[in-house]
Amino acid sequence: MSEAVEPVLRDSLEWQSRFISENLRRIFLLIYRIVGNVADAQDLAQEVFIKALQRQEQLKETEKATHWLSRIATNTAIDFLRRHGRVTFCDVEDLPEPVSSAPSESPEQLLLRAERETILEEGLQVLTARERAALLLRDVEGLPAEEVARHLHCSQATVRSHIANARVKFRRYLSRRKP
Numbered sequence: 001m002s003e004a005v006e007p008v009l010r011d012s013l014e015w016q017s018r019f020i021s022e023n024l025r026r027i028f029l030l031i032y033r034i035v036g037n038v039a040d041a042q043d044l045a046q047e048v049f050i051k052a053l054q055r056q057e058q059l060k061e062t063e064k065a066t067h068w069l070s071r072i073a074t075n076t077a078i079d080f081l082r083r084h085g086r087v088t089f090c091d092v093e094d095l096p097e098p099v100s101s102a103p104s105e106s107p108e109q110l111l112l113r114a115e116r117e118t119i120l121e122e123g124l125q126v127l128t129a130r131e132r133a134a135l136l137l138r139d140v141e142g143l144p145a146e147e148v149a150r151h152l153h154c155s156q157a158t159v160r161s162h163i164a165n166a167r168v169k170f171r172r173y174l175s176r177r178k179p
Contacts, residue, residue: 016053016056019053020049023049023066023069024045024049027045027048027049027069027070027073028041028042028045030070030073030074030077030140030141031044031045031048031073031076031077033121033124033132034074034077034078034081034129034132034133034136035077035080035081036124036125041077044073044076044077045073047076048069048073051072051076052065052068052069052072067143067147070137070141070143070151071147071150071151074133074137074151074152075151077133078130078133078152119174119177122173123170123173123174124136124170126169126170126172127165127166127169127170128162130152130162131162131163131165131166132166133151133152134148134159134162134163134166135162135163135167135170137151137152138159138163139163145159145160145163148163
């Protein structure tokens with residue numbers, strides 16, 4: 001390998017590694033919340049990063065790259081559900097440990113965060129895959145309805161309907177949980 005090419009290749013590999021580490025947890029959770037299965041979410045997250053890095057030139061602007069990566073992840077997860085026609089779930093306790101957790105969290109804060117995550121995961125299970133995807137893209141990822149419609153290959157009215165239905169179902173779930 002020529003001495004001129006080696007630094008460029010090293011910089012590219014470092015950039016790829018940093019890009020993956022900065023986005024891996026978010027993309028994994030997005031996919032997991034759609035497919036509901038840890039093993040499938042891990043495989044699909046890997047597939048998403050392979051797809052994204054094959055078109056590395058589109059990843060130069062951070063904000064656009066983040067949205068584009070979310071779109072790839074959502075489409076990959078929805079395509080997976082279409083192909084397999086199934087959704088399986090696992091207990092939240094079976095999820096892999098977060099890559100990095102805040103060391104300053106007290107045991108009480110850790111417990112409250114874990115409980116919120118459990119409530120969220122259980123609540124997402126009552127939704128259809130499309131409702132789940134629409135709700136996550138709109139309310140968690142913060143994408144506008146127009147962008148969510150493009151992700152899901154449907155109209156904005158359909159997105160609004162999915163989100164409204166998802167919110168109603170989620171509220172019902174939360175009200176049943178109250179003691």
